[in-house]
Amino acid sequence: MGTRRICVGALEDLPLRRGRLVRDGMDEIAVWQADGRVYAISAVCAHQHTATLHEGTRHGTMVTCPLHGWIYSLETGCAVAGSGVLKTYPVKVERGVVYVEIDDEE
Numbered sequence: 001m002g003t004r005r006i007c008v009g010a011l012e013d014l015p016l017r018r019g020r021l022v023r024d025g026m027d028e029i030a031v032w033q034a035d036g037r038v039y040a041i042s043a044v045c046a047h048q049h050t051a052t053l054h055e056g057t058r059h060g061t062m063v064t065c066p067l068h069g070w071i072y073s074l075e076t077g078c079a080v081a082g083s084g085v086l087k088t089y090p091v092k093v094e095r096g097v098v099y100v101e102i103d104d105e106e
């Protein structure tokens with residue numbers, strides 16, 4: 001088991017009001033900048049299992065799914081409106097470049 005890094009791009013190019021969708025194999029990950037930090041969370045809403053959370057709206061560290069309004073914490077992946085917990089991923093910023101770290105599972 002190891003950790004891989006997915007390059008998201010330059011921090012300065014990350015939009016502030018929208019997320020960015022990053023794909024890694026079957027994983028679809030929403031990367032958001034919020035309150036001076038960068039977060040990565042599964043983009044797949046627990047409601048209808050669609051990759052929509054990069055297109056949601058953000059208030060602080062909460063992102064609202066654009067389809068039916070379920071709300072998730074970017075910090076924990078936990079739904080605060082709706083139900084379920086989305087996977088979150090560690091993020092590193094090095095020399096102005098954003099990386100998402102993904103654990104390879106057996």
Ligand code: FES
Nearest residue numbers: 045047065068070
């Ligand atoms: S698909 Fe996200 S709230 Fe329905």
